[in-house]
Amino acid sequence: MSSATLVSVQEYLAASFRPDRDYVDGEIQERNLGERPHGRTQGRLFAFLFQREDQWGICPIIEQRVQVGPTRFRVPDLCVILASDPKEPIVKQAPLLCVEILSREDTVTRLNERISDYFQMGVRYVWVLDPLARRAFCYTPGEMHEVLDGMLRTSNPDITVPLAEVLEA
Amino acid sequence: MLLASDPRDPIVRQSPFLCVRSSKEDTVTCLNEKLSDYFQMGVRYVRVLDPLTRCSFCYTRGDMHEVLDGMLRTSNPDLVVTLQEVFENET
Secondary structure, three states, rough: HHHOOOHHHHHHHHOOOOOOEEEEEEEOOOOOOOOHHHHHHHHHHHHHOOOHHHHHEEEEEOOEEEEEOEEEOOOOEEEEEEEOOOOOOOOOOOOOEEEEOOOOOHHHHHHHHHHHHHHHOOOOOOEEOOOOOOEEEEOOOOOEOOOOOOOOOOOOOOEEEHHHHHHOO | OOOOOOOOOOOOOOOOOOEEEOOOOHHHHHHHHHHHHHHHHOOOOOEEEEOOOOOOEEEEEOEEOOOOOEEEOOOOOOEEHHHHHHHHHOO
């Protein structure tokens, strides 16, 4: 059983954290980040997508609060919404893509909970990048495949990102 | 899990038919390293059970799907295990 102090949605939304935190049914959960492999991977992926946002009709956003349920907010390392999606302070319409960049401490249970939240909200793709192992995994609802050909992809819009561009040499 | 016909070595050196892991408290990186080891050894089936979320995942080399019908299965031999039995009384 969790011993975390519970706070209301209103308190969470009024608070700011550095780095930002998830809110899960009253519990504020820290996110693992802050080390170079995480930050560089996040930045390189954002830069790659940002340079092509007009071409693909997308809007990549770093550490955006996403309301995945009435009392659940997640902060993916990066999410991609469509350029035509509403420009809200908090994303409430399912992004096309959410990206999680692994840190050493990320547990399987926590990751699976986050991915489950994304898909229940209607997110179509989740990419999980492991900069330390230099591996990437593409999740769609109920399935996952490891990226073995070096290319991260989505369909409609057709986004293609070479893994080598994202992972620092 | 070995096949009954596999060698009865004190230490298993021939790839097991099936490996099952509980992911409780495992880090993602650690789990992925273990899965890679299993598949490089030639293991055909890997099942990962998360007792906290009561979810289960079937891995084959490079792919995974979540068990959504509540049944863990293998082929040759055909094993069927219901998740409900596995997670019963687990907290």
